[in-house]
Amino acid sequence: MAIRVGAHPANGFDRVALDFRGMPGYRVRYENTVTRDGSGQRVRLPGNAYLQLVFNPAQAHNEQGESTLTSPPVNPVRVGYDELVSYVLNGDYEGYVSLALGLAERNGFVVRQFQRGNGLHTVYVDIARG
Template sequence: MPLLIDIRAGSHPSEGFDRIAFEFEGLPGYTVGYVSEVVRDGSGESVDLSGEAFLQMVFNPAQAHDDEGESTLGDPPVEPVKVGFAALDAYVLTGDFEGYVSIAVGLTGTLGFHVAQFSQSDGDYVVYVDVRRP
């Protein structure tokens, strides 16, 4: 099962985008798309995520916890993490259950985005989303 081990956000003004990247041990499948509301998986509880538009990323199969149920992220973003970039405003982990990991990203507007992946020399994989800066 691919394990999510890191989430990184960065601003790239000279290239015209902000990026959020997800590092995995193993390569998961994934979908990315706009949603009208951010909710927690399972409970359906609404999440107060800052932003004018929201991207939802769902990785499957994947998990963000080990066999003992401990998070594989140093500081799991179960509460929104504010980054405040030109395009990327905040992100939050909305689910890690039965082979699905869900993360929502608050954006400053409905902006164009590009999703890609690459493998690192250490064997880990990175899936990233570049969001066009307004």
């Protein structure tokens, strides 16, 4: 699994893309708060609005429990784009991977998916800039 973020000011959106070895189901919606899966502990994520992404079945760890992400964002990562302020991996628990986005404001978004030539599946979220 991999997580990539990018700003696309000329096109009016910021993007978060996730790569998976198989296509998981997913749910994306705004939440009032961000919590960690399993513990329910609140995450202080920079931003004024929170978009929660949940993927299933998915995992961001191997059979030994080690993260498969190069730099797992278990603590909030500030990116400081116009709309995407920060993100955090707030869950990798029992077949669910959760990624929360801290946004400047509650704007429209679109979710798309595709299979890449190398067999990986990508799900990406474009968040409109206000």
